[in-house]
Amino acid sequence: MEQSTSETPQKTFTCQLCGLVSPYSYYGQKPPNTRAIVLLEECFVTKDPFTPDKEKFLVLGSTCSLCSLCVCVGSDCSLFYTKRFCMKCVNKHLDQFPHQVQAELAKKKQSSRAAIS
Ligand SMILES: [Zn+2]
Ligand SMILES: [Zn+2]
Secondary structure (H helix, E strand, O other): OOOOOOOOOOEEEEEOOOOEEEEEHHHHHHOOOOOOOOOOOOOEEOOOOOOOOOEEEEEEEOOOOOOOOOOEEOOOOOEOOOEEEEHHHHHHOOOOHHHHHHHHHHHHHHHHHHHHH
């Protein structure tokens, strides 16, 4: 796992909430080929396929700090508040999040509902 060869076989990240599947090239806090980027959490990243810029990469998702579910960074699937939480855990422990976070989630729910309809 720790070996860094230039031709690592493609691994696949799957969001266990929405089912998003995407190949990822790296899991951790410091993506290779980036100058000084250290992520706030260990996450699944992939090179941005739409840009030739080697420093550009996409964060696909991460693992929930409570239940270790693999979740994508989509706002319907996870929330980052000091750590990554999947929406299942967020909803389960909503009362333990600060009011600001609760308010933002409520706002998000409303706006996504509006966007769908
Ligand atoms: Zn997802
Ligand atoms: Zn969770």
